[in-house]
Amino acid sequence: MKAKLSGIVLDGVSGEVPVRFSTPDVEFGSMTYPIIIIERENISVASDREHRGWGRYGSPIEGAPERQDGDLWDYYGELPIPMDFDYKISTMCRTHAQQVALTGILSRGDRLPPRFGYLKLPVFNELVPLDLLGSEPLTMYDGDQKRLFTMHYLIRVQTEVLPHDPQRRELIRSIHGRITDTKTRKWNLGNFGDSQP
Incomplete structure (x- = not known):
């Protein structure tokens, strides 16, 4: 999120606008303005996206060897649990002009757009949905009673967590057998498999 x-x-501000976490990990530093503050508000199970069962993992698994083309194995396990991570992003500026400029930059498609937002997870090399749930402009005052123009964004990042470690399973290479009548057990309807007897 910070990246x-x-x-x-x-314009008119030396250097990049600093980005700091307030929660879960507080980053200490002098408060200079403009600034962007990230706070994690909530983590919840997304029951509206939940499926239960057992299946193959299509995504890379952190810390596990990746499957290569031609490999006859894959990772299987209980389906991942969908989770929603809610964040409050706050911008604080000394002037209204800075706030308008910062709001314009953040509303673009690669930051916090109103639709089709995403967050890249570099560990998995995947994009996950990022939804803007709402925003609210406020005027606040700091400890010295100086005015701050602020904007609060509530965003939701959709991701998944694994309930258990996945297991590496060999894929089925071939099936051999004989088809017979289940009533009489005498009929041989045919053979199947790689080699016919």
């Missing part, structure tokens, strides 16, 4: 919001430069 997605980093690298913003505003």
Whole structure:
């Protein structure tokens, strides 16, 4: 999340707009403005996207060897649990002009757009949905009673967690057998498999 919001430069401001976490990991530093603050609000199971069962994992698994083309094995296990991670992103600026410029940059498709947002998970080399749930502009005052123009964004990142470690399973290479009548057990309807007897 921090990488997605980093690298913003505003006219009249020296350097990039700093991005800091407030929760879960507090990052200490002097408060300079403009600034972007990230707070994790909630983590919940997304029961509306939940499926239960056993299946093959189509995504890479962190810390496990990746399957290569031609390999006759894959990872299987209980289906992942869909989760929603809710964040509050707050921007704080000294001037209204800075706030308008920062809001414009953040509303673009690669930051916090109103639709079709995404967050790249570099560990898995995947994109996950990022939804803008709402935003609210406020005027606040700091400890010195100086005015701050703020904008609060509530966003949701959709991801999945594994309930158990997946297991490496060999894929089925061939099936051999004989088809017979189940009533009489005498009829041989034919053979199948790689080699016919």
